[in-house]
Amino acid sequence: MAQYRGTDRGIFEKKLDFSFTKTNVLIIRSNPCNPDSRVEKIATSLSKLRTHVSVLAWDRDGSTDSNESRPGYHIHRVGIKASYGAGLANIVPMIKFQYKTLVYLWKNRANIDAIHACDFDTALPAFCIAKLCKKILIYDIFDYYVDTFSVPKKLKPIIKEMENFIINHADACIICSDSRLKQIAPATPKKQVIIHNAPKKPKSLKVFKLKNSKRHRIKIAYVGSLSPHRYIKELLELVQENHLLELHIAGFGVLQDMVEHYAKESDNIEFYGKICYEDTLALENACDILTALYNPDITNHIYAAPNKFYESLFLGKPVVMIRGTGMSEYVLNYKLGEVIDFSKENLLQACIRLVETNTKDLEKKRKYIYETQFSWDIMEQKLFGIYKDFFPLSIKKLIAIVFGTRPEAIKLAPLIKELQGKNNFLVCNILSNQHTESMLQPILQAFGIRAHFNLHVHHKFQTLHSISSKILDRLSPLLAHIEPDLVCVHGDTTTAYVGALTSFYQHIPIAHIEAGLRTYNLKAPFPEEFNRQSIALIADYHFTPTTTTKTHLLAEHIPEKNIFVVGNTAIDALHITISKGFTHPLLDWLENDLCLLLTAHRRENLGSNLKHIFTAINNLLEAIPNLKVIYPIHPNPSIQDMAQKYLKSQKRLRIIPPLDVIAFHNLLHRADIILTDSGGIQEEAPALHKPVLVLRETTERIEGLEAGTLKLVGTDPSSIFQATYDLLHIKTLYREMANKTNPYGNGTSSRQIVAALENIFNNDGDD
Numbered sequence: 001m002a003q004y005r006g007t008d009r010g011i012f013e014k015k016l017d018f019s020f021t022k023t024n025v026l027i028i029r030s031n032p033c034n035p036d037s038r039v040e041k042i043a044t045s046l047s048k049l050r051t052h053v054s055v056l057a058w059d060r061d062g063s064t065d066s067n068e069s070r071p072g073y074h075i076h077r078v079g080i081k082a083s084y085g086a087g088l089a090n091i092v093p094m095i096k097f098q099y100k101t102l103v104y105l106w107k108n109r110a111n112i113d114a115i116h117a118c119d120f121d122t123a124l125p126a127f128c129i130a131k132l133c134k135k136i137l138i139y140d141i142f143d144y145y146v147d148t149f150s151v152p153k154k155l156k157p158i159i160k161e162m163e164n165f166i167i168n169h170a171d172a173c174i175i176c177s178d179s180r181l182k183q184i185a186p187a188t189p190k191k192q193v194i195i196h197n198a199p200k201k202p203k204s205l206k207v208f209k210l211k212n213s214k215r216h217r218i219k220i221a222y223v224g225s226l227s228p229h230r231y232i233k234e235l236l237e238l239v240q241e242n243h244l245l246e247l248h249i250a251g252f253g254v255l256q257d258m259v260e261h262y263a264k265e266s267d268n269i270e271f272y273g274k275i276c277y278e279d280t281l282a283l284e285n286a287c288d289i290l291t292a293l294y295n296p297d298i299t300n301h302i303y304a305a306p307n308k309f310y311e312s313l314f315l316g317k318p319v320v321m322i323r324g325t326g327m328s329e330y331v332l333n334y335k336l337g338e339v340i341d342f343s344k345e346n347l348l349q350a351c352i353r354l355v356e357t358n359t360k361d362l363e364k365k366r367k368y369i370y371e372t373q374f375s376w377d378i379m380e381q382k383l384f385g386i387y388k389d390f391f392p393l394s395i396k397k398l399i400a401i402v403f404g405t406r407p408e409a410i411k412l413a414p415l416i417k418e419l420q421g422k423n424n425f426l427v428c429n430i431l432s433n434q435h436t437e438s439m440l441q442p443i444l445q446a447f448g449i450r451a452h453f454n455l456h457v458h459h460k461f462q463t464l465h466s467i468s469s470k471i472l473d474r475l476s477p478l479l480a481h482i483e484p485d486l487v488c489v490h491g492d493t494t495t496a497y498v499g500a501l502t503s504f505y506q507h508i509p510i511a512h513i514e515a516g517l518r519t520y521n522l523k524a525p526f527p528e529e530f531n532r533q534s535i536a537l538i539a540d541y542h543f544t545p546t547t548t549t550k551t552h553l554l555a556e557h558i559p560e561k562n563i564f565v566v567g568n569t570a571i572d573a574l575h576i577t578i579s580k581g582f583t584h585p586l587l588d589w590l591e592n593d594l595c596l597l598l599t600a601h602r603r604e605n606l607g608s609n610l611k612h613i614f615t616a617i618n619n620l621l622e623a624i625p626n627l628k629v630i631y632p633i634h635p636n637p638s639i640q641d642m643a644q645k646y647l648k649s650q651k652r653l654r655i656i657p658p659l660d661v662i663a664f665h666n667l668l669h670r671a672d673i674i675l676t677d678s679g680g681i682q683e684e685a686p687a688l689h690k691p692v693l694v695l696r697e698t699t700e701r702i703e704g705l706e707a708g709t710l711k712l713v714g715t716d717p718s719s720i721f722q723a724t725y726d727l728l729h730i731k732t733l734y735r736e737m738a739n740k741t742n743p744y745g746n747g748t749s750s751r752q753i754v755a756a757l758e759n760i761f762n763n764d765g766d767d
């Protein structure tokens with residue numbers, strides 16, 4: 001697979017044991033694929049995996065190469081003039097096509113992981129490059145060469161031998177019906193899969209307006225190649241002679257002029273030229289009968305699996321087939337249509353019988369057989385099965401989780417663990433390192449997760465500008481390289497905002513975890529309120545903690561179907577971190593005294609607010625002799641300076657570096673009261689039945705205020721003092737607050753998010 005060259009820094013966290021990059025699949029087909037229903041179905045289905053799909057096709061009308069982009073894949077057409085279906089008569093252009101294919105494969109070998117070669121006329125260059133460059137070769141037999149084209153007798157065994165050699169040496173071989181097994185004998189593929197030519201269900205069937213149609217006439221459909229050995233001339237003659245019938249015929253090929261001539265001469269024959277597959281199904285659906293008439297003298301017809309057979313099942317329409325040709329046995333055995341020895345009279349009688357005997361029940365039966373045995377959904381899973389064997393990661397969805405601060409790491413860790421436990425997801429953890437390793441690594445360790453990439457943006461005295469520009473610069477090439485199916489960001493940090501912005505620029509879907517929190521004041525919290533509002537604008541899926549936060553998103557015109565109320569993953573984290581047997585020197589130090597846990601770091605509190613908070617702490621320690629205060633201080637140097645300057649040093653106060661998450665959560669569990677301007681702690685502490693006094697004028701955790709688990713005390717020293725003092729001294733007040741129900745969920749948020757994502761991806765891509 002292509003290797004990531006990286007940016008200016010070595011952003012691989014460790015040498016990775018697997019690659020996140022997509023699998024490159026090249027399909028080769030010796031026609032222009034314009035249309036080619038089987039190639040189109042295969043390309044579209046493969047493009048639903050983590051793949052880049054391209055098709056190398058042969059434009060037989062042009063003499064220059066051309067490109068076309070289709071939804072999900074790209075076609076490169078080699079222009080070499082030649083006719084269709086002429087077999088070895090096309091030998092010179094065929095050699096040119098082989099040569100050009102070989103050159104194309106060689107030039108593009110670095111961007112090819114699997115070659116999906118369709119039929120023998122693409123097999124030789126595919127085989128050479130696959131073996132030389134160690135690529136996976138999937139050999140897909142639409143038609144077995146010697147039984148399909150007129151090949152001189154002497155050459156037949158050689159070509160058969162060569163095709164069987166390819167079959168035996170390809171990594172996997174696809175055939176389109178069970179009977180082909182006999183045809184390819186004695187070849188023994190390493191791995192063989194039967195993928196029928198089943199039509200793909202369109203979203204809805206179009207209504208096709210049949211031209212010049214009369215109600216009383218039997219309407220016969222034929223859409224396909226206009227080539228010999230398909231009784232096309234006989235069909236045209238029969239319909240022209242018989243005014244009980246009308247023929248609606250479409251397609252292209254060597255017999256086109258003849259078909260046009262008959263259509264011009266007869267008022268009951270209509271020719272529609274080359275039509276797209278959607279119109280094919282619509283035309284057939286508008287008729288009474290489908291014809292799949294193949295001459296059984298052509299060996300390939302004995303083993304073929306004609307599209308028209310499957311289309312008849314899908315549409316519930318009766319079909320006429322010729323005895324001995326591929327799938328005709330099935331039609332006979334299950335009484336799905338008429339199987340005849342060809343004569344115009346037999347064909348006429350079959351058409352009449354089919355119209356007379358067709359019933360709604362028969363139509364249902366055909367459709368049921370399609371759904372349960374031949375639907376393209378079933379075939380697609382078989383196709384995925386082949387690719388899964390060689391590229392196990394290609395069937396997974398890649399979710400990139402971008403985070404960089406302490407609270408993001410704590411709240412995303414349970415989600416990462418839940419995603420990693422699912423087979424259908426591949427998770428790529430990208431650390432911005434907005435916060436230092438010392439803040440983040442203990443969290444990753446505590447939850448047993450690892451970062452795959454680190455953008456290394458942290459530096460002392462970093463500014464919003466410096467982190468933003470570095471994340472954008474370093475995340476951009478990384479996302480372009482790994483092409484995630486979804487990027488997850490959390491909350492309202494600079495990492496979350498810029499992570500979402502980078503994904504938005506690359507059209508990568510965004511999931512926003514902890515969405516919908518609002519103060520509607522862009523200055524508080526600054527810049528978080530801006531960050532979260534901006535993320536909401538560009539996110540595709542919004543995982544919001546409560547019904548209140550959901551109303552904010554609805555008011556911002558986010559479609560309700562994209563909002564999921566799931567609680568807060570912070571509570572999930574507590575289920576992992578808190579343990580009964582936890583020991584810590586700080587717990588010993590607390591003895592049986594009252595414990596006040598303090599944290600403060602918000603930008604809007606830096607300066608005089610922080611000074612006021614510290615004054616209140618000094619006063620509380622003086623007034624309550626059995627009170628001990630633990631203050632894990634944020635690494636921000638300006639906070640550290642302030643604490644040194646304004647907090648009176650004393651035995652019952654411990655100012656300590658940030659605690660690792662396990663210690664902090666367990667200390668939270670032991671504490672009696674929490675004073676904080678942190679967001680996450682407002683959600684966690686009430687889950688542990690601890691009263692929280694919020695050191696801010698406003699909070700976006702309104703549900704906590706409404707539930708009574710939080711109280712806003714601002715930063716006025718006397719308000720802080722009084723509220724704390726009262727709670728610690730009036731037992732009923734304390735109990736009332738501590739026993740309120742936490743509105744942020746029950747610890748199942750990650751599970752709910754993953755279930756929603758599974759649902760989103762399952763319903764995705766079905767065009």
Ligand code: UD1
Binds near residue numbers: 637
């Ligand atoms: C950031 C988030 C805030 C979140 C908080 C969690 C933004 C704008 N703010 O604020 O929403 O609540 O994280 O803690 O994203 N520092 C270190 N080492 C660290 C972390 C910070 O030295 O591990 C110092 C740096 O000097 C830095 C300062 O702290 O300049 C501020 O850090 P920064 O990440 O910019 O903002 P926070 O206040 O941590």
Ligand code: UDP
Binds near residue numbers: 659677
């Ligand atoms: N936390 C921690 N160690 C500490 C202080 C806090 O692990 O020393 C945890 C706390 O449990 C919560 C998160 O950090 O999960 C809150 O982080 P912070 O207050 O920095 O950010 P905010 O929640 O305000 O965004």
